[in-house]
Amino acid sequence: MLEIDKLNELAESHGELRRGKGMVTGTIAISLAVLCFLGVLVFHFPQYLSTPELRKSYNVDLMRWVLLVAMVVSGGLSLVNIIFNRTRWLSSFAFLLIVLSALLGGHKVPVNDFADNTPYIGLDWFILDLLGSSLIFIFIEKLFALRKDQPVFRAEWQTDFHHFVVNHMIVGFVLLATNLMVHKLFGWAANDGIRGWVGNLPFWAGLLLIILVADLVQYWTHRAYHEVPVLWRLHAVHHSVKSMDWMAGSRQHILEL
Known part of the structure; x- marks a missing residue:
């Protein structure tokens, strides 16, 4: 229960994360682990969790490769933190999610034929948008930094991340309705x-x-x-x-x- 309380406190706080204590790598690990778990669910239920417009342009093999790399990175970061006793409570959650994702099939989940006119939630769009935007914009902001001392996980990042998640989920329902x-x-x-x-x-x-x-x-x-x-x-x-x-x-x- 103490570990869950710490996780809730991290999600609900508003302060920046400082390097050197394992919080940054632990947060990256848990974020990737959640995205990996959601990605595995999309592979299992593509008719309900993927966006029809995106399905037409998918390279499934590329998506599997991205999922595998994310699982390896998240699992590696969390395992290193656990071994060196750095934010073990956070990294343990990440590692368990990666193990669960692997047990559910990981990047090898088969995708069979499915109905194309079912109601859906664009979970795939949320995953790809968050992952792609993070890689692109964090790189650009660090390359041409206006505030060189501002960390990636700056103050208020949790608040904006909550908005990012909720807005993406709501957009799916709003567009459907x-x-x-x-x-x-x-x-x-x-x-x-x-x-x-x-x-x-x-x-x-x-x-x-x-x-x-x-x-x-x-x-x-x-x-x-x-x-x-x-x-x-x-x-x-x-x-x-x-x-x-x-x-x-x-x-x-x-x-x-």
């Missing part, structure tokens, strides 16, 4: 003539048009969030970040999302 509602309630508004005209545009013209429309909608929506008092109360959450990095943009009020 919105698509169902739009087709049922506003299907009458579809105009084949306009849709055909847009579809027949040259690629460059369609690209410019969608950028223009998206930018106009984003601009006026964002401006309304700043100028309408009721909307600002929601949007103010996004501007409450004091320690800026790539994950700070994930801090959004759930109603704004």
